[in-house]
Amino acid sequence: MYYFVSENIFAYNSGTEHAQAKRVQFFNREYQQNRLDQAAYVTRDYNRFLNRDAAAIGLNNDEVLNMYDYFQGTTNVPRKKQHLRLLPQLPLDRYHIVGHGPNYSTVEDKGRVIARINVMPATVGLVNDITYYDRADNITVRENFDWRGFKSSVDYFHPDGQLAVQQFLNLAGDPVIEITHMNVNGQLLPSMYKLKNYLGHDYRFNSQEQLFLFFLNEIARQQPDVTLISDRRGLDHIVAAVQGTVHKYAYLHGIHVGNVKHPVRGKLYDAYTNVLERFGGAFTAILVSTVSQQKDLASRYPALSIKVAPDISLSPVTLNKAPVTLQKQPSHQLIYVGRLSPEKRPDQALRVLAKVVKTIPDATLVYYGYAASQDIMDNLQTLAQKLEVTDHVTFGGYVNEEKLQQAYQQAQVILQPSIAESFGMNLVEAMGGGVPAIIYDVPYGAHVLVADGVNGYIVPDGSNNTMAQKVVTLLSDDNLWSQMSTAAYEKAQAFADDKMTIMWQNVLK
């Protein structure tokens, strides 16, 4: 059994979570063919929406294992939509439930509000949490509901309203984990994690990390053939400490230095110290997605075993779709797929667009991805106004897999203006949809994914002029586009399951 160890799955996920989730799906596809062992996505954090978020990222129940769910005995609870007016715990012969629009209702006793029920985001009337108030209007207790409709945790508060005690419940309502919040060096922080009546015993931990290590040790202890892959740099030291596994690996989803021009001698990112310097020896191998990064790391850390393992694998379903042919009226649509954050330079795509529209007036650009901050979004919009391309830009936000596949059907070019990318999963997926890529010449994925002039173009880093010229070239020549689109499809075939399986088998043997 393979466990890919992470912190969480979110409503908006970054590339790391996507890569991890796709790897789980891939392993389990191959497991059906008896080619790879079964895999699951392990998360540490308490997340009442995990069931929703895991489904949104394409994982089913058996493919996710969360620490809290594990101890709460709720790993496999089917979803029941719990409407706030049908909550069994509210005695409707005693209280009124008074609605206040779509976001919340109040529970009232003879006209006095004794509790507020918040509606679960993006649902109609499903209960998210219930907060009770005393006669002086202090918050006394909050009950938090899981997406699947059961009461999952209860919070108590200090007199000043700060969190005091969190109790996480099993389905019978017994607390199985208690987190106490008390003063730690004068600051109110979680000071005690207590696991209660786990296999008949209590365990106490000073931090969530210690609890997580205990959890991973239990997973490794209870199964004969556990292999862990650490996917989050914040968890490397914990995975390194786990005992009883067959193998432990760490998969690096990023570039290990800030200055990509000096990958061997440049200053290491702090986050990579644990996996590469302190605890590297605890891992059977450290996995990266390109040969270039492998070589850099191998010369930097000759004592460590650094191997290349696929960052993505495309399923037969994806690859066997009928290729898109150019419509009578080409879309002239450019897309950007990824988080809107400074190291990915989303503004460069806008600058490219502004130059393209001068030649191709109906060119458009769609961003898919969430903004890392509101500032970034504001700046992009201001820039769009300044460049007078507001009407040509759409911010499509974070979309699910299905929408993204549709986007690839629509688009004619994908732009990748990042400062650096350890790989470029988005490019592989775009090519799977027949979309040629025009990208900056940065480490590490560029030359692995794009053959200049074949399935796209690699232009000098930072030259949006060149990038714009290449876009114009490509969009102005339907035959050229068709050739490149076909080449993109062909390139995507290189990442087919059967090929990736061989690579993984070599790594894991």
Added chain:
Amino acid sequence: MNFFINATMPDHKSGIEHAELKRLALFNKNNEPAKLVLCDWDPNGHITANQAGIQDEQIINLFDYFQETSNVTAKLIQVQDIEYGVLDAQYTDDPTNSRYLVTANNQLIARVNYKQDDTRPVKSIEWFDGFNNLYCVDHYDARGFVSLKQWYTADNKIGTETWQTPTGRVVIEAFHKQTMRGNMQKTSWRLIDRHNKCQQFDTRTALITYFLDCLNEDYWSLDYPNVFILDRSHLGDQALLQLKKPAYTVFHLHNAHTADAQDPEAPLFNNNYEFALNVIDGYDAVVSATHKQTADVRTRLQPKAQLFTIPVGVVSNKLLTAPHVPLANRQFGKMVVFARIAWEKHLDDLVRAIGIVHREIPQVTLDLYGYPDPGDNYKAQHEVEAVIAEYDLADVVTLKGYTTKIDEVQNNAMMYGLTSRMEGFNLAIMEAISHGLISFSYDVNYGPNEIVADGVNGAVVPYGDYQALAAAILQVLRDPALAEKYIEGAYQSAERYSEAAVWDAWKKLLSDAQASWATKIAAMPGHRRG
């Protein structure tokens, strides 16, 4: 079902608990179902109630009821039985503080407080987090499970209290919060019942009200009423007026109803009863232990509620049929008293009377059986000792302390004395007449001046007149024939408190309850057709 409502059934019982125990025994003997309804959280409650002879089946404690612990087999929990959550917990005994210090890796994990006896059962555990904060105290029920957890605030005060089932599911919460004036108070209670229904209450009184509704529902019948007998007014004088469904509610007086017990028309009511007496017709019945008090209540309030006189004491058949001890077999001049040495018992007056008697009859002696009240630095005892010194009675008056050898002591004595400032009934003087003791009492409300019948089983003298009391004692000590008459009178007058007589009084109340039921049901919304 008949419910007797009280706070708890502790080791040290007051007259109210004794009255309930006798009543319960009487109901049991007559196969009339009854349960003790207890409203206080008491970690020793079941043990002490069991020791008083009550089975778990007859106890419904509010907390137990919701904690699902009404019937738990007791087990011993000692320091080594606790899950500390660490490897290699070390225990260091700290006998001066009756506790163990539990450490691991030189870090204090917990302080385990134990009961000081051979087996050292765990009473409570103070838990410390990894940063030396006391964050929680677990309180154990004496039957061996965590009953109450008190969660601490960052500044070391009790914040939230949670009561739990033996599996740890929280069922009652109480919250200490700041009020608008900045005081920390218990501002809210929340209940999560066995059906997972959550309800909030502002006060414990409101929670008790709900609890009584639950009991009324649990034992609901269209054929007969539940009877709620309130033995401590503060627990339910409002609640019984607010029951959701009908029941037969009984307000039980256990003391004088006025602040000045001697004056039934005194403007101030006894504080404990003030509310109930102002809404007296909100109850179906009011019970007092003496005819005199019943009459005084009737005269003053003219209530529509039914008034019943039911003695709170019961003289057992065994005692009533025991052979009568004649004067000749008793120590001449021996007076005994069974009472706490306390201000309201006013025993210094009794010693004064004995001092006067002693001048003429040197054989007179007085034995005081009972704990001294430590109040005001044992003031009452010091007052008694001062009078002993004043009258030079060191060889005459003896402070004996508490005894359980009632039969032996009373069968050997001749007289019983009572000079209290106030009384609710006084079981001791009822015991005295049933042992054939000649009783001398002030005319004190309520009880002594009815249990003692002047000229029948002793003498009742004006309130506070110890000289008159001395004169009455002297009259008997000078006249053996009169003494014999009073001894026999005492035995006879005890018949008023026989099991049969008291049960007859209860039957009247229970019949009234049954008679009222059809009307109550008929008036109940939604149940007009039964």
